[in-house]
Amino acid sequence: MSILNSIEISRVEMSPVEESSYTAEGPSKKAMCAMAFLKIIELCLIICCVGLIDEPATHSQLRAFVTPRVCAICYAAFGCYLIYTAIYLIMILVGDILNWRHNAVWMFIALTLFVICSGLLFRNWSQMKEYNYWHPNMQRLDLVLATASVALVTALIFIFDLCVTVRFGIQGDLD
Numbered sequence: 001m002s003i004l005n006s007i008e009i010s011r012v013e014m015s016p017v018e019e020s021s022y023t024a025e026g027p028s029k030k031a032m033c034a035m036a037f038l039k040i041i042e043l044c045l046i047i048c049c050v051g052l053i054d055e056p057a058t059h060s061q062l063r064a065f066v067t068p069r070v071c072a073i074c075y076a077a078f079g080c081y082l083i084y085t086a087i088y089l090i091m092i093l094v095g096d097i098l099n100w101r102h103n104a105v106w107m108f109i110a111l112t113l114f115v116i117c118s119g120l121l122f123r124n125w126s127q128m129k130e131y132n133y134w135h136p137n138m139q140r141l142d143l144v145l146a147t148a149s150v151a152l153v154t155a156l157i158f159i160f161d162l163c164v165t166v167r168f169g170i171q172g173d174l175d
Contacts, residue, residue: 100169
């Protein structure tokens with residue numbers, strides 16, 4: 001027992017720890033603000049798309065304005081990204097952010113879906129002119145054209161968002 005009492009535990013002196021060597025800084029404020037601003041713009045444009053497609057899709061007795069398949073694709077794309085963008089904004093408010101690679105994949109898929117929706121809506125609008133049937137209320141046809149245009153602008157915003165996300169991600173501002 002006396003041997004154990006006489007052994008002294010030595011202390012190892014360590015160099016002072018730098019603040020940035022072991023702690024993650026998280027996303028920069030500049031990147032978070034830019035991403036939040038883009039998401040707010042996207043959310044507003046998506047809400048416009050949903051509002052514009054609603055009248056020709058649900059209240060038209062003549063399905064020549066928008067075919068049911070195009071309605072289904074538009075509602076799926078617009079609804080999905082409406083929910084995704086709202087969740088992303090809530091995550092930014094809480095202080096948590098999605099990995100930039102995952103966000104870039106989501107933006108690429110959104111870009112693809114919105115270009116497809118825009119193309120199909122433009123095609124429906126163009127084909128309506130070939131039917132030689134002009135309904136007395138052509139406002140629904142104008143709404144189809146407006147939805148296609150807003151969806152195309154939203155796709156351009158998604159391209160910009162994709163570029164900004166990749167740029168901030170490669171620089172390390174979104175880690």
